[in-house]
Amino acid sequence: MLKTQGYAAPSAKALLEPYSFERREPQDDDVAIDIKYCGICHSDIHQAREEWGDAIFPMVPGHEIAGIVSAVGKKVTKYKVGDKVGVGCFVDSCHTCPQCQQGLEQYCSAGPVFTYNGREYDGTHTYGGYSDKIVVKEDYVLRMPNNLPLDAAAPLLCAGITLYSPLRHWQAGPGKKVGIIGLGGLGHMGVKIAHALGAEVTVLSHSQKKREDAKRLGADQFYSTADPETFTKLQGYFDLIINTVSAELDWNLYLGLLKVDGSLVVVGIPDKPIPIGAFYLVPHRRSLAGSMIGGIRETQEMLDFCGKHSITSDIEVIPIQKVNEAYDRVVKSDVKYRFVIDMSSIKAQ
Ligand code: NAP
Numbered sequence: 001m002l003k004t005q006g007y008a009a010p011s012a013k014a015l016l017e018p019y020s021f022e023r024r025e026p027q028d029d030d031v032a033i034d035i036k037y038c039g040i041c042h043s044d045i046h047q048a049r050e051e052w053g054d055a056i057f058p059m060v061p062g063h064e065i066a067g068i069v070s071a072v073g074k075k076v077t078k079y080k081v082g083d084k085v086g087v088g089c090f091v092d093s094c095h096t097c098p099q100c101q102q103g104l105e106q107y108c109s110a111g112p113v114f115t116y117n118g119r120e121y122d123g124t125h126t127y128g129g130y131s132d133k134i135v136v137k138e139d140y141v142l143r144m145p146n147n148l149p150l151d152a153a154a155p156l157l158c159a160g161i162t163l164y165s166p167l168r169h170w171q172a173g174p175g176k177k178v179g180i181i182g183l184g185g186l187g188h189m190g191v192k193i194a195h196a197l198g199a200e201v202t203v204l205s206h207s208q209k210k211r212e213d214a215k216r217l218g219a220d221q222f223y224s225t226a227d228p229e230t231f232t233k234l235q236g237y238f239d240l241i242i243n244t245v246s247a248e249l250d251w252n253l254y255l256g257l258l259k260v261d262g263s264l265v266v267v268g269i270p271d272k273p274i275p276i277g278a279f280y281l282v283p284h285r286r287s288l289a290g291s292m293i294g295g296i297r298e299t300q301e302m303l304d305f306c307g308k309h310s311i312t313s314d315i316e317v318i319p320i321q322k323v324n325e326a327y328d329r330v331v332k333s334d335v336k337y338r339f340v341i342d343m344s345s346i347k348a349q
């Protein structure tokens with residue numbers, strides 16, 4: 001077994017604290033990775049605080065993992081010691097259901113094995129990337145573009161793919177008007193990727209504070225949703241709106257901003273149901289949809305796309321000892337735009 005040092009939430013109400021545990025010895029098809037950086041996703045906070053229902057504790061969160069291969073099993077062909085690799089939100093899936101066969105492992109019928117707060121198919125509890133090493137089957141490991149720094153590329157493994165997948169699925173590109181609700185970790189990746197895909201990008205933010213940043217990140221337009229005029233000015237304007245916000249919003253107001261045949265895609269996950277008026281959908285043939293991360297093939301495609309366009313996340317690097325402070329700041333939207341833990345700090349515990 002591999003002795004591993006990390007940080008864990010012992011229970012939903014407790015702060016994260018140092019935690020030692022063991023990973024499996026690499027099997028024939030496994031890749032062992034020395035984790036160098038791990039992004040802090042808002043989903044880590046939702047789960048560590050048990051906001052999405054029953055969670056498994058102690059919980060080592062983290063699914064934006066970037067590191068270097070330290071060992072490979074004897075059947076591994078794609079990776080070798082020293083390669084720059086990443087791990088995202090899941091580390092296994094059933095391989096046999098229709099979704100797995102299409103490369104949509106994130107929608108696996110058996111449920112993908114989530115990187116943390118999940119169980120392997122043999123029942124073993126999974127621990128995530130707030131730790132110094134991880135062992136993952138080769139098929140669930142991603143290759144990081146050589147030209148991107150590992151710290152700023154780590155958030156691509158969740159925030160990047162969560163926006164890339166719906167932008168591609170709903171065909172964002174030249175001539176398309178895309179709105180991104182919420183300029184946070186996910187939202188700022190959405191702005192960069194939609195811009196690189198050639199779409200016109202508008203940020204819909206709940207204050208005026210991020211106006212300059214939005215433009216710098218590649219947005220063509222910025223509107224504050226605190227101003228009721230935004231919703232009259234932009235009536236029927238967008239082909240696609242992606243909602244990255246987990247706070248409760250009036251989705252009907254945003255449906256009103258879609259053209260005929262436009263789509264509102266939900267990726268942020270509020271904990272309460274949101275009422276929808278059929279009249280916001282029916283007379284305009286609008287769609288309301290959801291989207292979750294992306295499959296392995298598409299995640300690699302996104303990483304290669306980001307490598308080609310030199311797209312990374314805007315990050316604030318922290319030592320792991322500051323993780324609880326970082327959580328509070330994420331909840332207050334006080335981060336530009338993703339915290340990334342430097343895992344070399346773990347040795348200083
Ligand atoms: P984040 O960095 O905290 O960003 C959320 C953004 O929401 C904030 O930056 C803020 O943007 C906006 N916001 C915050 N409070 C608000 C309020 N009271 N009213 C309106 N807007 C508010 O979070 P994230 O890491 O991007 O994650 C966002 C959500 O996506 C979370 O629920 C997370 O669990 C979920 N998620 C989903 C997937 C998926 O596969 N579907 C993957 C990863 C994460 P402005 O200041 O610009 O308004």
Ligand code: ZN
Nearest residue numbers: 041043158159
């Ligand atoms: Zn995430």
